[in-house]
Structure formats: structure tokens, C-alpha cells
Amino acid sequence: MKRTWTTYAxxxxxxxxxxxxxxxxxxxxxxxxKKTNHVxxxxxxxxxxRVQMTINDxxxxxRDREFIILRRNRDDKDExxxxxxxxxxxxxxxxxxFMVHKHIxxxxxxxxxxxEVDVVKRIAAxxxxxxxxxxxxxxxxxxxxxxxxxxxxxxxxxTDDTFYVLKNTPKNPDTVEFDYFxxxxxxxxxxxxxxxxxKGGEEYRRAExxxxxxxxxxxxxxxxxxxxxxxxxxxxLAYSKVEYDTGxxxxxxxxxxxxxxxxxxxx
Amino acid sequence: xxxxxxxxxxxVTLLAAALLAGAAGAQAPALPPGLGGGEPKSxxAPALPPGLGGGEAEGxxAPALPPGLxxxxxxxxxxxxxxxxxxxxxxxxxxxxxxxxxxxxxTQEDPAQPRDATLGETRLQLETERAWRAVLLExxxxxxxxxxxxxxxxxxxxxxxxxxxxxxxxxxxxxQVLTWGTGDLLFINDLFPKDWQSxxxxxxxxxxxxxxDAIKLGWFPGWINVELVYTPQFDPDRYITGERISFYNxxxxxxxxxxxxxxxxxxxxxxxxxxxxxxxxxxxxxxxAAYGYAGYWxxxxxxxxxxxxxxxxxxxxxxxxxxxxxxxxxxxxxAGYYDSRQxxxxxxxxxxxxxxxxxxxxxxxxxxxxxxxxxxxxxxxxDYSAYKNSNFFFMPQRDRDRHxxxxxxxxxxxxxxxxxxxxxxxxxxxxxxxFRPHAKYKMSDAWAVEAGGNVFWGExxxxxxxxxxxxxxxxxxARYSF
Numbered sequence: 001m002k003r004t005w006t007t008y009a010x011x012x013x014x015x016x017x018x019x020x021x022x023x024x025x026x027x028x029x030x031x032x033x034k035k036t037n038h039v040x041x042x043x044x045x046x047x048x049x050r051v052q053m054t055i056n057d058x059x060x061x062x063r064d065r066e067f068i069i070l071r072r073n074r075d076d077k078d079e080x081x082x083x084x085x086x087x088x089x090x091x092x093x094x095x096x097x098f099m100v101h102k103h104i105x106x107x108x109x110x111x112x113x114x115x116e117v118d119v120v121k122r123i124a125a126x127x128x129x130x131x132x133x134x135x136x137x138x139x140x141x142x143x144x145x146x147x148x149x150x151x152x153x154x155x156x157x158x159t160d161d162t163f164y165v166l167k168n169t170p171k172n173p174d175t176v177e178f179d180y181f182x183x184x185x186x187x188x189x190x191x192x193x194x195x196x197x198x199k200g201g202e203e204y205r206r207a208e209x210x211x212x213x214x215x216x217x218x219x220x221x222x223x224x225x226x227x228x229x230x231x232x233x234x235x236x237l238a239y240s241k242v243e244y245d246t247g248x249x250x251x252x253x254x255x256x257x258x259x260x261x262x263x264x265x266x267x
Numbered sequence: 268x269x270x271x272x273x274x275x276x277x278x279v280t281l282l283a284a285a286l287l288a289g290a291a292g293a294q295a296p297a298l299p300p301g302l303g304g305g306e307p308k309s310x311x312a313p314a315l316p317p318g319l320g321g322g323e324a325e326g327x328x329a330p331a332l333p334p335g336l337x338x339x340x341x342x343x344x345x346x347x348x349x350x351x352x353x354x355x356x357x358x359x360x361x362x363x364x365x366x367x368x369x370x371x372x373x374t375q376e377d378p379a380q381p382r383d384a385t386l387g388e389t390r391l392q393l394e395t396e397r398a399w400r401a402v403l404l405e406x407x408x409x410x411x412x413x414x415x416x417x418x419x420x421x422x423x424x425x426x427x428x429x430x431x432x433x434x435x436x437x438x439x440x441x442x443q444v445l446t447w448g449t450g451d452l453l454f455i456n457d458l459f460p461k462d463w464q465s466x467x468x469x470x471x472x473x474x475x476x477x478x479x480d481a482i483k484l485g486w487f488p489g490w491i492n493v494e495l496v497y498t499p500q501f502d503p504d505r506y507i508t509g510e511r512i513s514f515y516n517x518x519x520x521x522x523x524x525x526x527x528x529x530x531x532x533x534x535x536x537x538x539x540x541x542x543x544x545x546x547x548x549x550x551x552x553x554x555x556a557a558y559g560y561a562g563y564w565x566x567x568x569x570x571x572x573x574x575x576x577x578x579x580x581x582x583x584x585x586x587x588x589x590x591x592x593x594x595x596x597x598x599x600x601x602a603g604y605y606d607s608r609q610x611x612x613x614x615x616x617x618x619x620x621x622x623x624x625x626x627x628x629x630x631x632x633x634x635x636x637x638x639x640x641x642x643x644x645x646x647x648x649x650d651y652s653a654y655k656n657s658n659f660f661f662m663p664q665r666d667r668d669r670h671x672x673x674x675x676x677x678x679x680x681x682x683x684x685x686x687x688x689x690x691x692x693x694x695x696x697x698x699x700x701x702f703r704p705h706a707k708y709k710m711s712d713a714w715a716v717e718a719g720g721n722v723f724w725g726e727x728x729x730x731x732x733x734x735x736x737x738x739x740x741x742x743x744x745a746r747y748s749f
Contacts, residue, residue, distance in 0.1 A: 057682060063712055090712040091363060091748040107592060109552055116473040118446040122554075124596045126632045134683035163329055184330050194330035212335025219335070255547075255554075256487045260429060260437055263398060 032164050032185060033152050038078050039190040041144040043218045044244030046072040048265065051239055055135045058233030064089055065133055068266050072248050079104040082253035083143065086266055097258050104146050113258035120255055129176055136226040136235040141207065149175075155182065162187060178205070189219040204229050210236075216244045364392040364407075364749060370414075371469045371742030374722070378737075379513035379523025385468045385740040387414030392424070403429040415511055424478055437485040444476045445483065445496060447545050447556070449588045449599035451675060452690060453644050455624045456558035456586040456603050458543055458565060459496075462505035467512050467721050467735065469742035477505050481541075491548050498541040498562070503532045503579060506566035507735075515734035517662045530567050530577040539563070553591035558603070560584040568607070568619035580618045581608040596631025610650070621649040636679040644671040663729040670696045684709040692732060699725030699732035718743045 053065035066089035074080035101109040107125035128140040150168040158165040197205035211223035227234040371386035390411035407425040427441035448457040465474035513523035533539030541562030567577030586603030630640035705719035725733015
């Protein structure tokens with residue numbers, strides 16, 4: 001009996017490995033990386049969502065953030081993008097707007113509008129691996145990391161028929177705090193279900209997709225979490241009112257609409 | 268640097284991490300749902316993802332599939348926009364604002380002021396807005412009890428209607444705070460009213476901008492942006508009067524509450540009015556703008572002898588600015604020509620000379636969550652010899668050029684809940700300086716406490732910052748936002 005089980009398991013494993021090998025060959029690592037990037041940041045011509053952010057500091061304290069995010073792709077190459085982030089919470093920054101013109105290969109253009117003083121401040125480029133609004137997500141986690149910043153390789157041994165497992169090693173290690181990060185990418189949807197960051201061989205930071213919904217035909221992560229394994233702190237994001245292809249005009253991403261928020265698109 | 272975890276905590280965390288890593292390495296990773304023998308049903312409770320489940324799947328374990336990817340039917344979620352409250356309508360709901368208490372003390376005695384307290388007030392700000400089809404009404408009002416002046420005050424900060432009669436036009440009418448230009452706490456082409464008194468005594472920096480009663484028209488055809496602000500009745504600055512901040516008066520010397528500025532700003536509706544224009548657009552990544560202003564000096568800039576009153580002579584300003592990324596930072600340059608129209612050729616003794624003003628700035632991140640910004644600012648008198656010839660011999664003479672440098676340093680700490688900043692004005696030509704240290708800690712999403720100072724220093728009592736030396740103060744505040 002025991003023998004049968006072992007044989008069965010071995011056989012199954014072999015089949016799985018063969019299958020994995022076969023499908024992995026269908027796509028190059030480059031293609032996997034591009035599709036994953038597309039699914040994570042570029043689905044639809046534009047999109048909007050209301051985001052509830054709960055920051056848990058690991059010591060019992062929590063902070064809430066809430067914002068509406070409008071996004072528009074500005075080319076067909078999954079590169080140029082514009083973001084408009086309208087804050088609802090915390091209340092001391094209510095109706096503050098953060099706008100980004102995202103570029104690949106050069107620094108993003110970023111603005112902050114402070115309503116109480118009517119100031120449009122242009123923000124200097126910052127270390128992209130700095131906390132986004134005090135959360136455990138980095139600025140780069142929210143807007144995307146340029147693909148050519150890392151070398152990507154398929155971890156054959158761990159890739160199975162559910163996940164592609166990619167190991168990503170930075171080309172300029174001095175610009176980041178990790179040695180490498182691994183992504184478990186769901187084969188069917190190209191959603192990275194888990195992303196683990198390693199330093200000195202130890203995983204210290206982890207992003208997880210907690211819930212996925214299909215919205216207008218797009219598989220969409222509607223709940224996710226970033227955990228700092230060193231402090232136990234974590235930030236959870238919950239997306240609601242997700243919509244794609246709303247016909248968002250490009251002019252929304254200008255100073256006019258920083259000062260006069262496009263209410264019809266924030267509904 | 269403030270690291271809140273004690274050494275013990277670090278050791279425990281590291282130990283725990285090491286143990287977990289060891290455990291994970293020792294055992295084969297758990298098979299996630301969708302791979303295991305038991306087929307997960309679509310209606311089954313979602314598998315606990317690693318890190319939450321009983322068996323700690325750590326390290327290199329493949330993750331469990333989250334709901335929606337777990338092999339079962341992906342729940343097709345309809346866009347939720349159709350029903351339920353809209354995104355913005357759910358702002359809880361019609362009333363927001365804050366309550367705060369704020370107090371400040373002089374760091375030295377001021378013979379010109381009866382009190383040591385520069386600030387002692389509790390303030391309630393209420394804010395609401397309402398949208399009808401195409402029109403938005405916004406209202407913000409402050410009520411505060413001022414312990415220094417021993418009075419209750421009402422300050423309507425905003426009461427404004429906004430609508431777009433056609434796609435390319437925005438109209439905003441009513442009381443509103445207006446800002447433009449590229450300077451950081453320095454203004455050349457922004458001639459909207461400032462509240463220097465609030466700024467110097469340590470109210471929130473939002474109060475540096477006083478509201479205007481104005482109509483703002485914006486035309487945005489795409490290739491250019493044009494904004495015109497018409498203020499039917501001149502809105503002067505809330506300038507230093509001596510009431511709570513003493514100042515240098517060229518005739519009486521340092522003057523305070525007993526010798527306040529007696530001023531008579533032009534105030535006839537539709538006659539003593541102001542026009543401000545900005546035309547701007549982007550050129551590549553740069554933002555360029557041209558400005559024009561027709562109105563009056565915003566703070567007293569002249570003196571009438573009989574009756575002895577400060578005046579607000581006529582002023583036109585023409586200027587331009589450019590702001591663009593350079594290297595890792597943001598560079599800005601702004602210039603303006605201040606045409607003091609009642610000064611003739613510069614010889615009018617009691618009217619400000621015409622001036623050329625220039626501002627150059629650069630801001631960049633110096634380290635993680637640490638930003639530095641540097642500005643150079645120049646005021647250059649156009650008719651200096653005429654000014655010199657017409658000035659009384661006993662009155663202090665200013666230099667032709669006033670040079671000012673500013674430095675801003677900002678550091679975020681403790682998950683960005685603590686902000687430390689220092690803004691410094693320093694004028695090598697006047698030999699004076701103004702330091703604004705500030706610390707703000709957000710105790711929770713609703714509560715914030717802050718402490719700061721306004722420290723003036725000068726070699727002489729007659730220079731811009733030097734005259735305020737006796738007003739140096741420290742303040743603390745607590746605010747609850749709702």
C-alpha cells in the first residue's frame with residue numbers, strides 16, 4: 001500500500017514536472033514578465049478604484065487611508081501612464097490630490113495639490129523604495145517597478161502547473177534594499193499571488209494577493225497585503241468600485257483638475 | 268533616528284524569524300489549494316493564505332491561491348458604480364473640520380507689548396460642500412477665541428461657487444484662497460493677500476494665505492491655460508500692525524500695541540479693484556508662466572503725513588516663471604517687475620520705489636525621507652539714487668539690493684507620522700534671519716500635536732526680520748480633525 005502511494009506520487013510528480021516544463025517553454029521569461037506587468041498595472045485603457053488602506057504597525061496601532069485612484073495609459077507599450085490620487089482619509093489631508101506622470105527610463109513627474117492653501121507643489125524625485133503615505137507599500141509597489149531594473153530568471157525547480165516562479169535580481173543592487181525577490185505568478189491569470197523579498201538569504205518582506213475578482217473581463221486583485229516580516233507590521237489594501245475603460249480624458253491629469261477635481265470621474 | 272523597537276524586541280524578532288525559517292526549511296511546503304488531492308470547491312471557504320494558516324508555510328513555499336483564482340468559478344463582479352452611493356458622495360458626510368488649541372510665548376520681553384503671550388487660542392473650523400448638477404458650493408468658516416486679544420473672532424475662509432459654463436471654462440466666484448507662482452514662502456507674482464501676523468505668531472501655515480473676495484475665470488483650450496482673477500474691492504494683506512507683533516517705525520522706532528499702524532486701504536468697490544492674470548502651459552516637462560497684476564501694494568508701502576497714515580500706493584507687476592525637473596530635483600526661477608505707479612521717477616519720498624524681484628530655487632531629496640530646498644531671492648530698487656536723495660537724513664537707508672537665502676530641511680520619521688522641519692530665511696545684505704523650526708506628530712488619524720518656533724535675529728532694528736527680534740516666540744498646539 002505504502003509502495004503504491006509512493007509510486008503514484010512519484011508518477012504524478014513526474015507528469016507535473018513534464019507538464020510544467022512543457023508550458024514554461026511556451027512562454028519566454030521575458031513574456032511572462034511583460035504579461036505580469038501588464039496585468040498588475042496596465043489593464044484596460046484606463047481604470048478607477050476606491051482604495052481602503054489599513055496600516056498595522058505591528059505594535060497594535062492602526063492607521064487608515066482612503067483614496068480614489070484614477071489611472072490612464074498613455075501609450076500602447078505598457079510604459080507611459082498618468083495617475084490621479086484623490087484623498088478622502090485621513091481627514092487632515094482630505095481632498096489633497098497626488099498626481100503622477102509615470103515614465104520609464106527617467107524620473108516620474110509628480111505633483112501634490114494642497115487645497116487649504118491652493119498650492120500646486122511639484123515634488124522632487126525620491127527614492128522609489130520609500131513608504132507610500134506611511135504604509136508598508138513602497139511608492140514603487142504602487143506605480144510599478146521598471147522591468148529592466150532586474151534580471152529575471154525562471155526557477156524551474158519551483159515552477160509547477162499553477163505558478164511560474166521567477167527570481168528577480170537587481171542590476172544595481174545599491175539602489176534597493178533587497179538582494180533579490182521571487183514572484184509566484186499564477187499561470188492562467190498572470191497575477192503575482194506572492195512576492196517575497198530576500199536579504200542575506202532571508203525573506204523579510206512579502207506581498208500577497210488575498211482576493212481576486214473578474215471585473216469587465218479583467219482579473220483584478222481586490223485585496224492585497226504587504227507584510228514587513230521583521231516588525232510584524234502589515235498594510236492591507238481593499239479595492240472597491242473598480243471600473244475599467246471609463247473613457248477618462250487625458251486632460252484630467254493637468255493643473256486645472258488638481259485645483260478643480262473632476263467630480264464626475266470621482267463618483 | 269528614532270527606532271521604536273527596543274533591543275530585546277529586535278532579538279526576539281530575529282530569533283522568531285530564524286526559528287520560522289528553520290522550521291520552513293525542515294518541512295516540505297504545504298500544497299496550496301488547487302494542487303492538493305482534495306479538490307477545493309468553489310463554494311468552500313477560501314483557503315487560509317500562508318502566514319495565517321495553522322501550518323506556517325514560510326519562505327519558499329508556493330502561496331495558496333486567493334479567492335478568485337482558486338480554480339473555482341471566478342466570481343464575476345459587476346461594476347459597482349451603478350448602484351449604491353458614489354465615491355465622493357460617501358464622504359462622511361456633509362461636515363468636516365477640526366478643533367485645535369494653540370498657545371505661544373515670547374522668548375524675551377518686548378517693551379512694546381503688554382503681554383508675553385503671542386498666541387493663546389482655541390479654534391473650530393467647519394467645512395462643508397454641496398453639489399447641484401453643475402454647480403459646487405464650498406464653505407469653510409473658523410471661529411476662535413483669542414486669549415491674547417481677549418475676543419472671539421469669526422473668519423470666513425471660503426464661500427465659493429464653482430461651475431463650468433462650457434467645457435473649456437471654469438468660473439469660481441466668492442471668497443476663496445488663491446495661490447500661484449513657484450516660490451516657497453516667498454512670493455513675487457502671487458499678489459493674493461497674505462496674513463503675515465498669523466505666520467509670525469505660529470498659526471498653522473495654511474493661515475499665511477488670507478482669502479480673497481474675487482471672481483476667478485479659467486480658460487483651458489488645451490494649448491494654453493489662462494486664469495484671470497478680478498477682485499472688485501482691494502484685498503490688502505493682513506499685515507503687521509503692532510497689535511501683537513511689534514515693528515520698526517522710521518519715525519517712532521520700535522512700535523507695538525500703543526502705536527499701531529494707522530492705515531486707510533483703498534476700499535471703493537469696482538474702483539479700488541485688482542486684476543491678476545496668469546497664462547501658463549507645459550513645455551516638455553517644464554512649466555512656464557507669464558503673470559500680470561494691476562492693483563496696489565498689498566502691505567503699507569507709503570506714508571501720508573496729514574493725517575499721519577500708512578498708504579497702499581498703486582502697483583502694477585509683470586512677471587514670468589519656469590519650473591522644471593533638473594537632475595534629481597526641481598528647479599524654479601521667477602521674476603517680476605514691480606512698477607510703483609505713484610512713485611514717478613522714484614523721487615516720491617513717501618512711496619515705495621519700483622523694484623525688480625527675482626527668485627531662484629532648487630529642491631531635492633537628500634536621503635530617504637529627507638528633503639532639502641534652497642532659494643535665493645532678490646529685491647532690487649530701480650531708482651535708488653532718487654530714493655537716497657529724497658530720504659530724510661535721520662531715516663535709516665536701506666541698501667539698493669536686498670538679498671535673501673532660504674533653506675528648507677524636512678525629515679519624516681516613524682512611518683511618516685513625525686515630521687521635523689526647519690525653514691530659514693537669511694539675508695546677508697540686511698544682516699538678519701528668521702528661523703522656523705517645526706515638529707508635528709500624528710498621534711492617530713484624528714489627533715496631531717505640534718511644536719515650533721518663530722525666531723528672529725538681526726544686527727539692526729530697522730531691517731525686515733531684525734525689527735521683529737523682540738517677537739521671537741515658541742508655540743505648541745493640539746488638533747483634532749473630523
